[in-house]
Amino acid sequence: MIAIRVKDLVKKYKNGVQALDGLTLTVNEGEIFSLLGPNGAGKSTLINVLTTFLRPTSGSVILFGKDAAHEAAAIRTQISCVAQRTSIDSHLSLTENMMFQSRLYRVPKPEAQNRMKSLISCFGLERYLKYPVSSYSGGVKRRLDIALNMMSKPKVLFLDEPTVGMDIQSRMAMWDMVKKIRNDFGTTIFLTTHYLEEADQLSDTICIMKNGKEVLQGSPNALREYLRQDMLKINFPSKEEARNSFEPLKSVIELKESDLRHDKIITSLKNGHVDLEKANRWLLEHDIPFLGIEIMQPTLEDVFIRLTGEDAKEAS
Helix, strand or coil: CEEEEEEEEEEECCCCCEEEEEEEEEEECCCEEEEECCCCCCHHHHHHHHCCCCCCCEEEEEECCEECCCCHHHHHCCEEEECCCCCCCCCCCHHHHHHHHHHHCCCCHHHHHHHHHHHHHHCCCHHHCCCCHHHCCHHHHHHHHHHHHHCCCCCEEEEECCCCCCCHHHHHHHHHHHHHHHHHHCCEEEEECCCHHHHHHHCCEEEEEECCEEEEEECHHHHHHHHCCCEEEEECCCHHHHHHHHHHHCCCCCCCHHHEECCEEEEECCCCHHHHHHHHHHHHHCCCCCCEEEEECCCHHHHHHHHHCCCCCCCC
């Protein structure tokens, strides 16, 4: 079953800015769907339209068979949205926060109590029950915030960059929790993120958008297959040495500005092993310090950069 169907979606603001320009995408029930795109791509506007906060200028948005333009109230009972800023009240205890959330959605008290116990156990929050919410770390607050939003048993959970600012251990713990929500509760998850490894690890489907339009949608493997080209990667000891070698190497093999990535040069192979041999010979003949040169399969980051022209690590 299709959870979300967006077709020819246009959103034009009163100031003349067109944030969405004929966007079309499909989210299947029970999947983790990740939305990627550079700043200004229209991701925030799309989330606001899908959660019925904004009305589209034209086009259609259908969530579980309901039209967002005419059945917004019914849709709001079936969705929850976890924004970057948590909705936790630090003056209330963990359980008080969760029960307050249940009252907002008019969940009967006995059902709410059972659901709260299940979510506390599922999200590993038992050990924090005796501590004040104000003392929680950012990662624990984020887990609690997601648990709050699961109190209404949403069919679709929107997560807006849920791991931003977290260290890698906290991020991986959050990945496990997102998978658990999908697997144990059957909840459809619509995720925005600027960590490409996060989208790669979690997603059943990824949509890359730019300038208010979708440019590619599919599974992580299908997106990588899109390039259908091996990549040449040269590792340098530092960003400076990579930068210094970039311009001279352009006379040896074909390079674009987006091929310079921090302390590496990564480019599509135009002439196979011939380009590898040319680059390797030039580096050795000019005594350029480098850590390694290899042919590799394209990554999700390569696809993102090819389609958007943006540095994936900076996109949000």
